[in-house]
């Protein structure tokens with residue numbers, strides 16, 4: 001066989017990347033990926049699935065879905081763009097506008113990963129000590145480097161807090177580029193979010209996903225912004241990026257608001273119990289959260305991570321990005337109790 005050096009064929013910026021590590025670790029209690037512990041009713045899933053014509057392409061415009069989302073959020077369908085998860089929309093935004101891409105760290109890793117995959121310069125700027133936006137540092141970059149895109153995850157993953165609304169507004173007003181407020185965790189937050197501000201700011205994009213509210217399997221995200229922005233991004237969208245099954249299931253599940261809201265309410269109240277109980281365990285310092293997970297500080301996170309896994313509890317080790325920290329997703333009450341028990345046993 002002919003010898004070909006594949007590595008040398010690959011673009012230099014891709015050569016230095018590593019594949020996103022989403023390997024499955026077997027465990028009894030899975031609290032590592034910020035998924036909802038509550039799936040949508042399998043009987044309803046079966047009912048919707050039966051209607052799918054597998055020989056036909058999906059609706060490329062996801063008309064029904066966009067109509068429903070538009071009604072929910074009080075915007076026109078042309079202000080909405082659907083994605084195969086919001087990850088794909090991040091890809092599309094950076095493909096469309098390019099860099100520099102500015103974001104605070106620690107935050108969701110895809111902003112940086114996708115920037116680098118596309119060969120665009122990314123500028124990570126550390127958060128302040130309260131995990132809020134470091135406004136002086138961010139403003140300096142806005143003025144000097146004129147980022148085309150700013151990504152702000154609020155509530156922020158993995159710290160769990162919302163950024164100060166005034167600071168976000170300052171960035172929106174100062175930036176000549178696009179500011180994306182990634183509201184993946186907004187359903188769990190007590191703050192009102194940035195949707196009401198869309199009418200005042202043409203460079204604001206709001207991103208949402210169904211992944212954290214019990215529909216991660218569908219891979220469905222969407223963003224809302226001025227039609228001028230959506231029209232440009234729509235040029236790079238692959239025509240059938242959201243499959244028929246996901247479109248139909250999303251429409252049906254979103255109409256089933258009672259079930260969705262009940263699950264969110266349970267998760268929020270469990271989060272508060274979680275926080276109280278974690279505060280009582282010696283050697284654990286949890287941070288308050290507006291999301292469906294809790295970041296917590298311990299003495300030896302690597303060791304605790306392994307000990308928890310030995311007891312069948314999988315959490316996320318954040319020690320690389322935030323020294324001393326692990327992140328745990330809020331599960332069912334039974335799972336949460338199992339985690340708390342494993343946690344206090346492991347620290348004894």
Ligand SMILES: *Cc1c(COP(=O)(O)O)cnc(C)c1O
Nearest residue numbers: 085086087108157184209211221
């Ligand atoms: C989980 C997460 C996403 C990913 O959403 P998908 O729709 O599953 O691609 C986006 N942004 C943040 C901040 C997240 O934590």
